[in-house]
Amino acid sequence: AQTVTQSQxxxxxxxxxxxxxxxxxxTSESDYYLFWYKQPPSRQxxxxxxxxxxxxxxxxxxxxxxxxxxxxxSFSLKISDSQLGDAAMYFCxxxxxxTGNQFYFGTGTSLTVIP
Amino acid sequence: GAVVSxxxxxxxxxxxxxxxxxxxxxxxxxxxxxxxxxFPKQSLMLMATSNExxxxxxxxxxxxxxxxxxxxxxTLSTLTVTSAHPEDSSFYIxxxxxxxxxxxxxxxxxTRLTVT
Numbered sequence: 285a286q287t288v289t290q291s292q293x294x295x296x297x298x299x300x301x302x303x304x305x306x307x308x309x310x311t312s313e314s315d316y317y318l319f320w321y322k323q324p325p326s327r328q329x330x331x332x333x334x335x336x337x338x339x340x341x342x343x344x345x346x347x348x349x350x351x352x353x354x355x356x357x358s359f360s361l362k363i364s365d366s367q368l369g370d371a372a373m374y375f376c377x378x379x380x381x382x383t384g385n386q387f388y389f390g391t392g393t394s395l396t397v398i399p
Numbered sequence: 400g401a402v403v404s405x406x407x408x409x410x411x412x413x414x415x416x417x418x419x420x421x422x423x424x425x426x427x428x429x430x431x432x433x434x435x436x437x438f439p440k441q442s443l444m445l446m447a448t449s450n451e452x453x454x455x456x457x458x459x460x461x462x463x464x465x466x467x468x469x470x471x472x473x474t475l476s477t478l479t480v481t482s483a484h485p486e487d488s489s490f491y492i493x494x495x496x497x498x499x500x501x502x503x504x505x506x507x508x509x510t511r512l513t514v515t
Binding site: 321326328329379382388389390392 | 432437442443445447456496504508
């Protein structure tokens with residue numbers, strides 16, 4: 285199975301500041317998808333952003349953007365202008381093109397936003 | 400949008416009994432659904448892939464006779480935890496794959512199972 289690694293169990297950021305969450309993965313596939321999901325205390329998984337591996341352009345969704353380095357197998361999430369509502373667990377996920385749409389999740393990063 | 404529901408949201412059962420958890424795609428059809436298990440402060444671990452009209456595919460280490468999965472319709476998959484024990488207490492999350500151009504997974508809100 286593919287491996288997804290999040291090396292930061294916990295991160296904190298001042299409100300309105302920028303924070304970057306790290307994610308690396310291991311795969312032999314050339315075509316795949318990468319995701320960042322947010323899980324607030326309600327435990328509902330919320331899609332933050334999605335990146336197709338064949339696209340060189342980094343995905344962006346409002347205050348959320350990624351730095352996708354395919355050769356390095358790195359997929360970091362940048363949150364700009366952090367808000368209190370951004371506090372949550374963030375999971376990086378991999379979906380391969382040959383693995384039946386199965387998701388492989390990283391261990392998660394707990395983000396605290398300091399007012 | 401696409402909505403996936405789970406029922407119940409919380410359930411407490413006694414050791415040795417069975418409990419069924421439902422996962423429904425409310426506004427789309429899903430030929431494939433996934434069941435995950437999440438322990439406190441841990442990640443989601445894929446348990447099995449549920450395919451409509453066929454047998455589920457279980458991940459290594461998941462007992463298929465203990466975690467029965469039935470995907471009888473395009474909008475419903477069920478997970479039955481049989482002969483539950485306290486170590487089965489966990490948070491169970493399902494997701495449904497919306498195919499076609501979108502080809503995106505949508506997650507249910509989860510079910511907290513406590514076995515006493």
